[in-house]
Amino acid sequence: MTLLETHDLTAGYGPITVLHGLELQVDEGEIVVILGANGAGKTTTMRAISGVIPRHGSVTFEGRSIGRASPDSIVRHGLAQVPQGRGTFPELSVEDNMKCGAYVRRDGSAAIAADVKRWFGTFPRLAERRNQRAGSLSGGEQQMLAIARALMSRPKLLLCDEPSLGLAPLITQELFAVLEHLNRDEGLSVLLVEQNANLAMHMASRVYLLETGRVVATGTGEELSADDTIRKAYLGF
Amino acid sequence: MKSLFTIKSGGPASWALRVVAAVVIGAVVLTVPTGDSYPLMNQFTTAFMLMAAAMSLNLLLGYTGQISLGHSAFFGIGAYATGVFVSRYGWSPMWTFPAAFVIAFVVGALVSLPALRIKGVYLALVTLSLALVFPQFIKWRKLTWLTGGPRGLDKAGFNFGRKNRTYEIFGHDFFGDMRGQGAIPFFYWVAFAVVVITYVVCRGVVKSRAGRALIAIRDNETAAAVMGVNVAVTKGLVFGISAGLCALPGCVSTIRTNNVVPDSALITVIGSITFLIIMVIGGAGSLWGPILGAGVYVLVVEITGDWSNEDNIPGLLRPLFSWSSTPPGTGIFAISLIVLMFVAPFGLLGLLKKWTARLVSVRPKPAGTTTIEFTSSALVAEDAST
Amino acid sequence: MERFLQYLFDGLSIGSVYALMALGLVIIYRGTGHLNFAQGEMALFSTYVVYQMGEWGIPIGIALIIGLAVGFLIGAATEVFLVRPVAKKSAFAVFIVTLGLFQGLNWLDSAIWGDQVLPNSAVSKQQQFPTLFPNKSTDFVRILGAEWRLKYLGVLLLVLVLTAVMFLVFNKSRAGLAMRAVASNSESAKLVGIRTHQVLMVSWGLASAIGALGGVVFAGINGTVNLNLMFTVFIYGSAAATLGGFDSPGGAVLGGLMIGVIENMAAGYFPDWVGQEMKLGLAFVVIVGVLLVKPSGMFGTAKVERV
Numbered sequence: 001m002t003l004l005e006t007h008d009l010t011a012g013y014g015p016i017t018v019l020h021g022l023e024l025q026v027d028e029g030e031i032v033v034i035l036g037a038n039g040a041g042k043t044t045t046m047r048a049i050s051g052v053i054p055r056h057g058s059v060t061f062e063g064r065s066i067g068r069a070s071p072d073s074i075v076r077h078g079l080a081q082v083p084q085g086r087g088t089f090p091e092l093s094v095e096d097n098m099k100c101g102a103y104v105r106r107d108g109s110a111a112i113a114a115d116v117k118r119w120f121g122t123f124p125r126l127a128e129r130r131n132q133r134a135g136s137l138s139g140g141e142q143q144m145l146a147i148a149r150a151l152m153s154r155p156k157l158l159l160c161d162e163p164s165l166g167l168a169p170l171i172t173q174e175l176f177a178v179l180e181h182l183n184r185d186e187g188l189s190v191l192l193v194e195q196n197a198n199l200a201m202h203m204a205s206r207v208y209l210l211e212t213g214r215v216v217a218t219g220t221g222e223e224l225s226a227d228d229t230i231r232k233a234y235l236g237f
Numbered sequence: 238m239k240s241l242f243t244i245k246s247g248g249p250a251s252w253a254l255r256v257v258a259a260v261v262i263g264a265v266v267l268t269v270p271t272g273d274s275y276p277l278m279n280q281f282t283t284a285f286m287l288m289a290a291a292m293s294l295n296l297l298l299g300y301t302g303q304i305s306l307g308h309s310a311f312f313g314i315g316a317y318a319t320g321v322f323v324s325r326y327g328w329s330p331m332w333t334f335p336a337a338f339v340i341a342f343v344v345g346a347l348v349s350l351p352a353l354r355i356k357g358v359y360l361a362l363v364t365l366s367l368a369l370v371f372p373q374f375i376k377w378r379k380l381t382w383l384t385g386g387p388r389g390l391d392k393a394g395f396n397f398g399r400k401n402r403t404y405e406i407f408g409h410d411f412f413g414d415m416r417g418q419g420a421i422p423f424f425y426w427v428a429f430a431v432v433v434i435t436y437v438v439c440r441g442v443v444k445s446r447a448g449r450a451l452i453a454i455r456d457n458e459t460a461a462a463v464m465g466v467n468v469a470v471t472k473g474l475v476f477g478i479s480a481g482l483c484a485l486p487g488c489v490s491t492i493r494t495n496n497v498v499p500d501s502a503l504i505t506v507i508g509s510i511t512f513l514i515i516m517v518i519g520g521a522g523s524l525w526g527p528i529l530g531a532g533v534y535v536l537v538v539e540i541t542g543d544w545s546n547e548d549n550i551p552g553l554l555r556p557l558f559s560w561s562s563t564p565p566g567t568g569i570f571a572i573s574l575i576v577l578m579f580v581a582p583f584g585l586l587g588l589l590k591k592w593t594a595r596l597v598s599v600r601p602k603p604a605g606t607t608t609i610e611f612t613s614s615a616l617v618a619e620d621a622s623t
Numbered sequence: 624m625e626r627f628l629q630y631l632f633d634g635l636s637i638g639s640v641y642a643l644m645a646l647g648l649v650i651i652y653r654g655t656g657h658l659n660f661a662q663g664e665m666a667l668f669s670t671y672v673v674y675q676m677g678e679w680g681i682p683i684g685i686a687l688i689i690g691l692a693v694g695f696l697i698g699a700a701t702e703v704f705l706v707r708p709v710a711k712k713s714a715f716a717v718f719i720v721t722l723g724l725f726q727g728l729n730w731l732d733s734a735i736w737g738d739q740v741l742p743n744s745a746v747s748k749q750q751q752f753p754t755l756f757p758n759k760s761t762d763f764v765r766i767l768g769a770e771w772r773l774k775y776l777g778v779l780l781l782v783l784v785l786t787a788v789m790f791l792v793f794n795k796s797r798a799g800l801a802m803r804a805v806a807s808n809s810e811s812a813k814l815v816g817i818r819t820h821q822v823l824m825v826s827w828g829l830a831s832a833i834g835a836l837g838g839v840v841f842a843g844i845n846g847t848v849n850l851n852l853m854f855t856v857f858i859y860g861s862a863a864a865t866l867g868g869f870d871s872p873g874g875a876v877l878g879g880l881m882i883g884v885i886e887n888m889a890a891g892y893f894p895d896w897v898g899q900e901m902k903l904g905l906a907f908v909v910i911v912g913v914l915l916v917k918p919s920g921m922f923g924t925a926k927v928e929r930v
Contacts, residue, residue, distance in 0.1 A: 083814060090808065517719055
């Protein structure tokens with residue numbers, strides 16, 4: 001079943017249009033990866049979908065249109081974003097950051113506390129630092145926190161914007177392993193933006209290649225790697 | 238946007254326009270004091286004083302982005318320097334001008350020391366408290382011997398006995414033939430001279446290498462420092478010059494009234510706010526903005542001064558203001574400030590530039606052949622960091 | 624000893640008023656990074672409203688609630704209509720807007736109520752500005768020989784209770800979490816579903832209401848209200864916020880109390896040097912001193928700037 005779909009998505013910043021009629025789709029249970037060079041519009045795509053910048057065109061989630069919705073109602077629909085650069089609340093404690101993730105939930109503090117415990121289990125390094133100010137954590141830990149925070153809202157679709165940025169390869173592998181595990185065992189769908197093509201393509205159900213705000217190629221990881229021109233031009237190997 | 242005419246910057250057409258402007262201004266400035274209207278001359282004198290003060294504030298705020306709410310204190314330093322030196326020590330009044338400049342310069346440079354580390358909000362608070370403390374300081378019992386305390390100082394200007402009228406400037410009697418005409422045109426000319434001096438100095442600073450350093454500091458201080466701009470010295474210098482220039486109209490005010498009191502409006506924090514209002518209304522960050530702003534300010538005050546009496550308010554505006562017992566001047570300025578931020582953040586001058594741009598646009602010289610022109614957009618368009 | 628305690632009590636009482644002003648300033652600064660130059664005048668307008676309610680015979684309890692509501696509305700409306708549209712342009716523009724509001728509200732006060740001290744036997748029905756606490760000359764407690772009049776002590780207790788309530792709200796409630804999140808990173812706050820616009824509006828409203836409380840309380844202490852009532856309080860409140868740290872509500876309150884005490888002690892023990900005129904000089908010294916030594920104040924967090 002199609003979870004997320006965009007048609008003719010156009011967005012930009014002021015007079016500059018970055019996305020020109022973007023078409024993409026994420027089905028339930030998929031990990032979809034968006035690749036592209038700097039300036040291709042990957043982050044703009046994420047921001048357009050999660051509603052923090054003005055956009056035109058249609059975006060539907062579970063069949064319902066969210067193209068005009070505000071960010072907070074989009075979260076309530078079941079979309080959660082892990083922004084580029086982590087986006088943690090630096091002055092708040094780790095635990096408070098996670099509680100922020102559960103802001104839209106209405107199922108009571110007991111359920112929320114249970115989830116906090118659960119994600120501390122998945123990310124033990126966060127549990128160790130639960131009362132520390134989030135701003136004092138390392139890059140990798142902040143990334144884990146950002147993901148845990150997003151997961152606290154029990155989303156159906158997780159949007160991840162360049163999670164590997166600035167992280168050591170080992171930590172990145174760890175993170176992607178967690179995402180893969182969540183996808184396989186809990187049915188979490190993921191839309192992932194990455195520059196690190198190699199790592200991301202292995203776990204992708206499908207890959208979109210973006211250039212100057214348009215999709216220029218799509219297919220499975222193997223299909224794109226198999227195509228020589230695409231591989232050399234965009235994937236660098 | 239296409240304009241009707243295009244002229245080259247620095248070319249003959251642009252020079253012609255400048256000459257025309259100079260002639261018009263010259264005509265206005267020269268005819269006023271030769272006429273018969275003393276009230277008009279007085280208003281112009283006030284306007285000149287405010288222009289100079291606002292220009293000095295603009296140098297700091299418009300060009301370096303440092304907020305100062307303390308310029309009334311510098312104005313006050315000028316006023317009191319003249320007052321004290323003439324009244325207590327018998328100086329000849331014109332010599333107090335350079336002395337006041339120096340004193341204010343030093344104080345300004347000192348104030349800029351904490352400003353090196355603080356910005357935005359905090360600088361506004363520090364300068365605001367400076368403005369508040371100044372009149373209190375003057376009234377302090379420990380200083381009454383010098384400042385005359387709350388009652389102020391008398392006979393602080395020129396000695397205007399009927400027979401002995403001398404308008405001596407640095408030992409020379411320039412105005413011999415004005416003796417018959419009374420003091421008011423004299424004050425007019427002194428105030429005008431102060432405006433010209435202030436303009437020349439401001440222009441000099443802005444167009445110079447220091448000026449470019451200022452803009453660099455305003456846009457991104459850390460980057461400027463890293464690129465070799467000596468931030469501390471530049472900031473200190475500019476603060477000092479701004480303070481010194483603001484003292485000059487203060488001297489004029491003492492000479493004009495022949496006395497100085499600590500509670501006069503421009504020496505209290507009201508003065509700082511007034512200068513700021515004028516600067517914003519006219520247009521921050523441009524040399525002519527404060528000039529325009531002061532003119533408008535004096536005009537509005539003049540027109541609305543009588544409005545506490547209902548009958549004087551023009552029909553259309555009557556329902557707005559007739560119910561209040563206090564003059565609406567402050568209210569009008571308050572509303573204008575707010576409206577301006579929505580409609581014309583670069584002040585009236587900014588608006589004027591936009592409109593005239595439809596008529597005439599100036600084609601700049603090719604890159605690399607001219608010094609950088611200041612663009613006022615930066616002050617309002619970008620987020621000032623705190 | 625008695626003298627010391629007397630100065631201490633007086634200082635704590637007036638310090639409570641400064642603390643309220645500082646608390647309002649900090650709430651806005653923390654949430655939005657702006658200094659609300661009109662904070663004092665918003666409080667003053669609400670205070671005048673309470674005076675007017677008193678003139679119309681409305682009991683102080685209800686009048687206070689109305690005054691607080693008015694304060695809240697002014698703050699919220701300012702955020703929505705004046706600050707939000709302009710904040711996109713620059714912080715300087717917001718500053719000018721609050722400066723305009725500062726002038727405008729004061730002018731409005733003078734236009735509606737005149738520039739005299741009120742209540743005024745010529746025009747008012749009330750003898751004094753209504754006070755929240757028992758005000759007869761026999762209403763005081765004696766501690767170690769010094770008198771603490773109930774109306775002064777009451778102010779301090781009120782502020783302490785309010786601070787405790789604010790602490791609980793900020794740190795233990797969902798709304799408080801939202802406010803802290805928006806103050807910390809408003810972009811991420813949107814991403815977790817917080818309605819940042821609402822939070823900002825409520826922050827300004829809350830700050831203004833707290834300011835209104837401060838104004839009413841101060842006028843109650845003074846017995847009168849006039850156009851200049853809140854301006855020096857604003858300066859002292861700013862000094863207190865600087866001292867305590869502009870992003871620390873607890874620091875603001877503590878800073879306010881400290882400044883009140885220091886001011887009173889200095890004026891009391893050194894009347895020749897400090898006296899009435901130089902009290903403001905104290906605020907100046909505090910602000911400059913703190914900024915030179917530790918710009919983030921006692922409890923504020925230092926900001927690291929990225930090039």
